[in-house]
Amino acid sequence: MRKFLLQNLWRPPLTVPAPAPSGQALAELGAKVDQAARQRLGRSLAIREVDAGSCNGCELEIHALNNAFYDLERFGFHFVASPRHADVLLVTGPVTMNMREALERTYAATPDPKWVVAVGDCGRDGGVFARSYACAGGVAEVIPVDLHIPGCPPAPMQLLEGLLALLQVN
Amino acid sequence: MNTQSLQAVLDAGHPVADHRPWPRVVVTPGIWNTLIEGLASNIWTLLGLWSEAQIVHLAVREEASGMLSVASLPCPDGCFPSVGRRHPPAQRLERTITDLTGLHPVGAPDVRPWLDHGRWPVRHPLGAATAPVPPVPPYPFLPVEGESLHQIPVGPVHAGIIEPGHFRFTANGEAVARLEQRLGYVHKGIESLLKGASLEHAARLAGRVSGDSTVAYALAFARAVEAATETEIPARAHWLRALMAELERLAHHCGDIGAICNDAAFALMLAHCAVLREQILRASAACFGHRLLMDSVIPGGVATDLPADGPDILRSLVTGIRRQFPSLVTLYDNTASLQDRTVKTGFVKPALIRQFGCGGYVGRAGGRAFDARRTLGYPPYDALKFEVPLRTDSDVNGRVWLRICEVEQSLALIEQILQKLPSGPVSVALNTLGRPCEGMALIEGFRGDILVWLRLNGDGTVARCHPRDPSWFQWPLLEAAIEGNIVADFPLCNKSFNGSYSGHDL
Numbered sequence: 001m002r003k004f005l006l007q008n009l010w011r012p013p014l015t016v017p018a019p020a021p022s023g024q025a026l027a028e029l030g031a032k033v034d035q036a037a038r039q040r041l042g043r044s045l046a047i048r049e050v051d052a053g054s055c056n057g058c059e060l061e062i063h064a065l066n067n068a069f070y071d072l073e074r075f076g077f078h079f080v081a082s083p084r085h086a087d088v089l090l091v092t093g094p095v096t097m098n099m100r101e102a103l104e105r106t107y108a109a110t111p112d113p114k115w116v117v118a119v120g121d122c123g124r125d126g127g128v129f130a131r132s133y134a135c136a137g138g139v140a141e142v143i144p145v146d147l148h149i150p151g152c153p154p155a156p157m158q159l160l161e162g163l164l165a166l167l168q169v170n
Numbered sequence: 171m172n173t174q175s176l177q178a179v180l181d182a183g184h185p186v187a188d189h190r191p192w193p194r195v196v197v198t199p200g201i202w203n204t205l206i207e208g209l210a211s212n213i214w215t216l217l218g219l220w221s222e223a224q225i226v227h228l229a230v231r232e233e234a235s236g237m238l239s240v241a242s243l244p245c246p247d248g249c250f251p252s253v254g255r256r257h258p259p260a261q262r263l264e265r266t267i268t269d270l271t272g273l274h275p276v277g278a279p280d281v282r283p284w285l286d287h288g289r290w291p292v293r294h295p296l297g298a299a300t301a302p303v304p305p306v307p308p309y310p311f312l313p314v315e316g317e318s319l320h321q322i323p324v325g326p327v328h329a330g331i332i333e334p335g336h337f338r339f340t341a342n343g344e345a346v347a348r349l350e351q352r353l354g355y356v357h358k359g360i361e362s363l364l365k366g367a368s369l370e371h372a373a374r375l376a377g378r379v380s381g382d383s384t385v386a387y388a389l390a391f392a393r394a395v396e397a398a399t400e401t402e403i404p405a406r407a408h409w410l411r412a413l414m415a416e417l418e419r420l421a422h423h424c425g426d427i428g429a430i431c432n433d434a435a436f437a438l439m440l441a442h443c444a445v446l447r448e449q450i451l452r453a454s455a456a457c458f459g460h461r462l463l464m465d466s467v468i469p470g471g472v473a474t475d476l477p478a479d480g481p482d483i484l485r486s487l488v489t490g491i492r493r494q495f496p497s498l499v500t501l502y503d504n505t506a507s508l509q510d511r512t513v514k515t516g517f518v519k520p521a522l523i524r525q526f527g528c529g530g531y532v533g534r535a536g537g538r539a540f541d542a543r544r545t546l547g548y549p550p551y552d553a554l555k556f557e558v559p560l561r562t563d564s565d566v567n568g569r570v571w572l573r574i575c576e577v578e579q580s581l582a583l584i585e586q587i588l589q590k591l592p593s594g595p596v597s598v599a600l601n602t603l604g605r606p607c608e609g610m611a612l613i614e615g616f617r618g619d620i621l622v623w624l625r626l627n628g629d630g631t632v633a634r635c636h637p638r639d640p641s642w643f644q645w646p647l648l649e650a651a652i653e654g655n656i657v658a659d660f661p662l663c664n665k666s667f668n669g670s671y672s673g674h675d676l
């Protein structure tokens with residue numbers, strides 16, 4: 001193990017430069033996030049991820065945000081284990097009927113001020129699962145959404161762009 | 171004890187025309203019961219159990235002869251003799267059949283709903299589709315009696331970035347006395363969405379049954395369509411599909427080995443394994459245009475050919491992993507505190523693995539030598555050299571080691587594929603038979619064997635399609651694996667199985 005740790009002292013970091021925040025996301029957020037909330041939260045946001053029926057493709061890419069290439073924590077974002085510790089709910093999936101109440105309860109358990117980011121094409125409008133008897137069809141059908149990050153699934157870079165927009169808005 | 175061969179038993183039924191590549195036979199309740207007895211006495215293995223509005227289908231495989239067949243029992247009165255009564259692996263599948271089509275398994279030991287949580291606007295969506303009858307009573311968990319027991323409910327929203335499901339632990343101090351799973355939270359109604367879908371849309375849906383196995387599902391779906399329509403695809407397409415399938419397997423094995431160690435609080439392995447995984451996904455994107463390779467396998471072939479620089483990208487990827495991976499394996503093997511957590515944790519009895527026909531690394535770490543790539547030998551694996559690693563320790567450590575060995579096999583397979591990749595077109599137009607036809611495929615995903623069965627309409631749209639995830643026969647064994655372990659070892663056990671919620675819930 002010592003060898004691993006030593007090697008990492010010499011090697012240049014793998015981490016990629018930060019992308020610019022997504023212009024589209026900034027526009028979407030502009031009207032929604034108020035100054036007071038920004039000031040109170042500062043530049044550190046706690047994220048609670050909620051899978052509301054995704055195929056788990058989005059989860060794989062959200063996981064990737066934590067790897068050495070994207071290193072989400074350098075921007076002050078970190079994933080937390082409880083909605084009670086969260087500022088941001090990162091919601092994936094077309095919101096299945098069976099997950100609807102769990103999502104509503106997770107939202108209710110998240111303290112204000114809070115933002116909801118719907119991830120993926122399913123999170124926007126149900127994606128390929130739209131019009132199923134078993135899906136509500138999009139996160140906004142169930143809880144208010146502040147930002148959509150499209151993609152099937154969005155690549156980590158797209159996720160970063162969207163999340164950085166959250167920090168830039170004022 | 172049944173001594174007849176599967177062939178002899180099914181000869182008494184009526185074979186269905188246009189079902190490929192294996193036979194489908196319409197059977198009488200008598201033959202159905204013989205099949206149940208054969209399953210119960212472990213002569214045959216259950217591969218799948220699903221239904222339509224008035225007929226129930228049972229896919230079985232005879233280990234000795236390798237014969238694979240579907241038996242179909244018409245249920246004009248809405249009932250069929252329960253398979254789960256004699257063969258527990260069928261129980262959750264039967265509960266699902268009742269939820270989706272309303273057919274009743276007579277004599278079933280467990281009649282609680284499974285996927286239907288009472289939240290859908292419809293009952294029996296694949297059957298008569300009636301309005302639900304509110305209010306739905308709370309789900310009755312199995313009773314656990316005894317002194318000093320306490321319950322720990324977990325989920326559906328978990329603490330990590332994972333899929334939703336509910337685990338009900340009953341513990342005696344730290345030791346788990348019983349784990350009961352409740353799944354179905356991510357039921358998206360995929361089988362209903364597939365009904366009537368065009369092949370193009372259906373392939374996209376199939377690739378999203380379980381996003382982590384998108385290549386495997388798209389491949390199983392495509393092979394079933396090609397079997398039904400008697401379409402021969404170009405050789406290069408077979409080889410490119412295998413290349414994609416191995417990249418998917420490699421990415422998940424690398425990522426999960428790290429994630430298992432992380433669940434024992436050994437984050438260093440996760441950090442390094444996650445770098446390997448990211449390199450694989452980037453190479454996949456550079457070669458085929460999508461990090462997870464979604465929609466890359468299509469009925470008739472593959473969507474994109476390997477670009478001119480593809481072989482070099484993949485060869486340097488393989489070289490890089492060969493350089494970095496062995497020292498990680500040594501790190502895993504030499505860290506006593508980590509071994510202390512994984513060795514002898516989450517043991518699954520090999521007898522249970524046989525009974526459940528449990529596939530993938532869970533099955534092969536417990537002595538069941540089934541790998542569809544080898545056992546069925548679909549192309550191009552019949553022309554490739556590889557070993558199927560097998561172990562008998564059947565604990566978390568065994569499952570980690572099995573995947574370590576499979577990483578090496580996948581690397582070698584990628585090299586062989588690049589070396590022997592035939593030239594030519596990468597897709598072909600599907601035959602149009604102009605009449606209904608049925609197809610089936612069984613392929614090896616990273617998690618285990620995936621079965622897809624389908625019937626196409628005369629116009630080429632999907633009449634019915636049933637995808638069966640390997641997790642159906644792995645989830646129940648997790649309940650057995652955790653027994654007697656401490657609660658804190660559950661994440662380790664769970665991650666070493668890595669069952670799919672989405673693939674199971676459909």
